[in-house]
Amino acid sequence: MSHQAVPLEPLLSIRSYSGEQTVHEHGHAQVLFAWRGRMDIEVGASADFSDSSCGLIIPAGVTHAYAASPDLRMVVMDAPMQPGLDRARRFAVTAGVRALVGRADPADLLGAILGAPRTGVRRGIALERLRAELGAALHEAWTTARMAERCLLSPQRFHARLLELTGQSPQAWLRALRLDEAQRLLRRGLTLEAAAARVGYATASALAHALRRDRAVGARGLRDDREVESPSTNRAGARATMGA
Numbered sequence: 001m002s003h004q005a006v007p008l009e010p011l012l013s014i015r016s017y018s019g020e021q022t023v024h025e026h027g028h029a030q031v032l033f034a035w036r037g038r039m040d041i042e043v044g045a046s047a048d049f050s051d052s053s054c055g056l057i058i059p060a061g062v063t064h065a066y067a068a069s070p071d072l073r074m075v076v077m078d079a080p081m082q083p084g085l086d087r088a089r090r091f092a093v094t095a096g097v098r099a100l101v102g103r104a105d106p107a108d109l110l111g112a113i114l115g116a117p118r119t120g121v122r123r124g125i126a127l128e129r130l131r132a133e134l135g136a137a138l139h140e141a142w143t144t145a146r147m148a149e150r151c152l153l154s155p156q157r158f159h160a161r162l163l164e165l166t167g168q169s170p171q172a173w174l175r176a177l178r179l180d181e182a183q184r185l186l187r188r189g190l191t192l193e194a195a196a197a198r199v200g201y202a203t204a205s206a207l208a209h210a211l212r213r214d215r216a217v218g219a220r221g222l223r224d225d226r227e228v229e230s231p232s233t234n235r236a237g238a239r240a241t242m243g244a
Contacts, residue, residue, distance in 0.1 A: 006060075010079040010106035017068035024065070028078050029085035030058045031113055033093045035101070037072035038127065041065070043088050049124045050074075052098075053164035055113070057089050069128050075101055077110060084114040091116040125151050125161050131177065138178050138199045144170040179214055182207055 006028045014035060023042070032039075033055025040049045041056060043064045050056050058064055060081050068074075079085060094116050100109040130150060134142060147170055148158030162170050178199040185195040192204040201207040211217055 006080055007078050008080060010077050010110045012075070012077050012101075012106040012109065014101075015074050015076050017066065017072050017074055018070060020067045021065055023063050025061055025063045026058075026078070027060055029060050029081055031077040031079060031085070031110065032056055032058070033075050033091075033097075035073040035075050037069040037074075038124065039069070039072055039074060040067045046088075048090070051124060051127075051165060053093055053161070054119050055091050055093050057085055057087070057091065057113075059086050059088055062088060069126075071128070077106060077113075079106075079110060090119045092119045123151070123153055123157075125153070125158070125165060127165060134174065134177055135181065138181055139197060140200065142174055142200075147174070175210070175214065179210060182211065183215070183217070 010031075017039065032050060034051045036052065038049060038051040040047070041064055042048070043056065043058055044062055048056060055075075091113055094112075097109070097112050097116055100112055130147065133150060134147070144159060145155045148155045151158055151161075153161065159170055162168070162173060166173050168176065178201070182195045182199045182201075185198060186192070190198075192208060196202070196204045196207040199207070201210065208218065
């Protein structure tokens with residue numbers, strides 16, 4: 001058991017985790033949910049997870065272990081035992097709950113969490129893994145159904161879960177990934193035609209239109225930024241060589 005003192009009142013923090021944590025327990029209850037990323041958790045003998053749409057209550061004395069995604073930021077509340085914290089359960093992270101983080105007394109946030117709807121165990125989306133898979137093949141056709149199949153979800157459930165996690169529909173999320181990569185490629189000096197082919201746009205004009213509409217930027221502007229940076233970089237390199 002952890003030797004951390006049992007708090008007299010709820011204590012809130014936002015923590016970074018990485019890798020895995022061996023089985024442990026606390027003398028206080030923990031209430032947690034992901035602000036960003038995903039944590040896979042074993043609570044007692046049950047496998048579970050928390051992301052930005054669902055959280056967990058872990059009572060005092062209940063063993064747990066976790067595996068964290070690389071970008072994880074976790075909202076964690078250590079709290080003395082009280083009604084509502086004596087059983088492990090999942091809760092929905094509502095917009096009202098998120099709005100109170102860092103803006104309200106931890107006791108008020110705890111009250112909102114205890115009043116939040118319960119959620120059953122649902123199949124989650126490993127967002128970083130899905131992002132990596134799509135990022136390696138952005139030129140391919142990614143329908144919502146195909147993305148859902150990768151996550152072992154129906155298209156309808158996938159749409160709802162991704163919307164909870166990112167605030168975007170599957171196709172809007174995919175479009176953002178494509179435009180992020182297109183901007184990176186154009187800054188590297190690729191032509192608009194080459195960038196379009198790599199990220200899944202049928203024509204250069206279609207990519208240019210999407211960049212203007214969604215990012216308010218033109219391909220020429222991106223290339224000009226690269227050219228502006230280049231002379232200063234070259235001068236810095238020259239000075240370094242002269243001073244060597």
